Amino acid sequence: MPELPEVQTIINGLNKKVISKTISSIIEKRRGTIIFGENIKICEFGKIENIKRRGKYIIIKTSKDLKLIIHLRMTGKLIFEKDLNNSSSHSRAEIIFSDKTKLIFDDVRTFGKIQIINVNKTINSLQKLGVEPLSNKFDAEYLKNEIKNRKAPIKNVLLDQKVIAGLGNIYVAEILFRAKVHPATLANKIKTTDLKRIVSETKSVLQEAIKHNGTTISDYRSVEDKNGEFQNFLRVYGKETCECGAMIQKIKQAGRSTYFCEECQK
Ligand SMILES: [Zn+2]
Known part of the structure; x- marks a missing residue:
């Protein structure tokens, strides 16, 4: 299971590859992978504005006031792909960008999830998290x-x-x-x-x-x-x-x- 250093490495990679890209669509390849928060009506996802980590969660904020909260669980991976025609054998969802590149959410065991919520909302499991071990609060x-x-x-x-x-x-x-x-x-x-x-x-x-x-x-x-x-x-x-x-x-x-x-x- 990816732990803090793996999730941080993924975020560092995302910050190089997908920051500022405009999401044109998100395709769910396996039902249940994407969970929408209450009152989310998506017309546009907007542009990726920032990507942060909290515990083992990846939090992607977009210019349309949405947050994509990704937890990789056991076997989830995010793979950047330049060719829209390429996929992976365990692709569960794909985030398609307007420049015809994409981010594949690949997950053999299918425990991973992408939650899409309003930017001013949060989810329970995030709220309950303890201290960040690399912060000064952890002593x-x-x-x-x-x-x-x-x-x-x-x-x-x-x-x-x-x-x-x-x-x-x-x-x-x-x-x-x-x-x-x-x-x-x-x-x-x-x-x-x-x-x-x-x-x-x-x-x-x-x-x-x-x-x-x-x-x-x-x-x-x-x-x-x-x-x-x-x-x-x-x-x-x-x-x-x-x-x-x-x-x-x-x-x-x-x-x-x-x-x-x-x-x-x-
Ligand atoms: Zn020893």
């Missing part, structure tokens, strides 16, 4: 306050989008490895010094991953249909042996695989 004090009553394992809390927006399974594993915190530690038992390390490692892992255009393990591609490169810099996720020589452990937490080193993360 040890914020995290301490969020977890003081949480008896859940720290890994599950870091995955909770209502606490921190944008983290997923891969980056949480890397963050806890670098911060030397065992993923099953109960959140409310974590010392302030460890919380500080979790915060600083979160910021540095995400920044490094953005620099390397995200992590491609299975589906994720950039807008130019290229792989990310951060998979080459992962230190624990998907690994068998740790840098210290110990075997990497793999357990299930809340139904998801957790990778960690028992020697390095106590």
Whole structure:
């Protein structure tokens, strides 16, 4: 699933490829992919004015006061295509531009969605999102306050989008490895010094991953249909042996695989 660095890389690509283009139509290739907000009557979509990220959401604002809110979920991709006649095997929707180029929303598993709403409206899931981890608001004090009553394992809390927006399974594993915190530690038992390390490692892992255009393990591609490169810099996720020589452990937490080193993360 694309996490914050992958979504940010996609947005950086969109800002190069489709900013200022005029949308002439949006074609739904598979029913249920596009969801229209209340009272949306579309005559014109207008021009793409800005493209922003919030958590794992892509928010495209147009000159006709519309917002396209895109969530890629498991396998969604946005691929820029210069030739209107070209498509992809799992195209679920296509945004057609007036200059005869298009953006394909390709999604094998079909969980991804495009919501179209009025610019001054929002959607529930966006409103509930927690802090942006790369913002100054995300610090040890914020995290301490969020977890003081949480008896859940720290890994599950870091995955909770209502606490921190944008983290997923891969980056949480890397963050806890670098911060030397065992993923099953109960959140409310974590010392302030460890919380500080979790915060600083979160910021540095995400920044490094953005620099390397995200992590491609299975589906994720950039807008130019290229792989990310951060998979080459992962230190624990998907690994068998740790840098210290110990075997990497793999357990299930809340139904998801957790990778960690028992020697390095106590
Ligand atoms: Zn180790």
